[in-house]
Amino acid sequence: NDTPFPYPLNPDYVNWKIHYPKFFDGTDEENQKVFCNTNEHPQTYDEEVNPLYNGLNGAQPVFLDIGCGFGGLVFNLAKNFPEKLVLGLEIRDKLVNFVSEKIRALRIESPDHKYNNAACIRTNAMRHIIQYFRKGTIEKMFFCFADPHFKKSNHRRRIINTGFLSEYAFLLKPKGRIYCITDVEDLHNWQEEHLAKHRMFRKLSEEELEGDICVQLIQDSTEEGQKVTRNGGKKWTCVFERI
Template sequence: MSMKDSKTTGGNGQSVRLPRKRFYRARAHSNPLSDSHFPIPISPSDIDYSPHYPRFFDSKHDEHDKETLMIGMELRDKVTEYVKERILALRASNPGQYDNISVVRTKSMKYLPNYFCKGQLSKMFFLFPHPHFKEKNHRRRVCLCPGSWRPYLYNNTDVEELGDWIKSCMESHPLFIAVSDEELEADPVVPLLSCATEDGQKVARNGGRTFRAVYRRISSGD
């Protein structure tokens, strides 16, 4: 569904209006080093995910019948609000779908360990992050927290210098190796990195290029 759609038809034939992004104006980026006001869990055990995925935490739902759960992390409050309202509208218009996705306002480069235990994540995506061009601001670029996930890390940007910087960081990290071309071709997620986000669609419309970097965390068997 296009991000430009304003309404969709639900399973009961009724029209459900989707939020319009123009009413959620926000700055292009926020300073990740500044203090923001939002709830911060002390540890992953303190998080109640039932409001995010109510269908999967229903007592009547089969505990072993869970899909892969996904959550987006965003620092800007207006963007978080827009995504949250859009998810709720899509759930209402498509019963049984979009129940495994959610969003939370937080500072991922600082509070990621507060949300996830070691080895809890199977994949992480950093798509079109702020490039922070000045060298003195490179510390604002997204920092890694290797213990939180296993085994795949996906990066994509339309800034070549940032793409090279990400690759250099990953290549020099002892816990990661680049995913082979054969694996990338077989991965159904890879084609979506450049076209499934609003930023990616904007780059495509403008005829721009994207610079992908996909790495796998080294296991004890490697």
């Protein structure tokens, strides 16, 4: 994780067409290439991109799975929301290759050409998320089984934190949602507390969450969630809305 890897200066330098060719004027051949910013599938962010492709005048991701791991939630969201562009952000090179290769396979195999709306990139979300997306464009952000960083001196590394929450609020559309799930009670309390005291977020009640299929999807779509279920562990969730 320590080797430096490229990142864009700002969203003008991000080319969403290479990740989701079928949502643009891309060919079948382009749709089966992998770009995910890993060593094996490198990409660059050297030049400003045509506004048709950099999110200014065209499609762009609206669902973000932060720390997507093996990608279970990315695949499930893509299947359930065929019109929404879903992006997994993950820092570990090998996992990003795995998820991206699987997306390529799914695009080829699935008879009705699903999964054209799924992609994954290697990035450090805590450092660079703001350089990828435009203000007020994101509809949903998912934080599933985030690293707990148990030691008190490491709490500032937690991915839900006051400073980062301001960045997420900047990126989310009004009424956009943040979903958190974890099997670590202490982390759940931390996440809920920090979200609750941030003035850009409001906790959603059970009634308000009725009919939101994502609340179900986060339970058992991810590999970590499935592991907790197998081991009979407990899961805590909370969902907040951007004010």
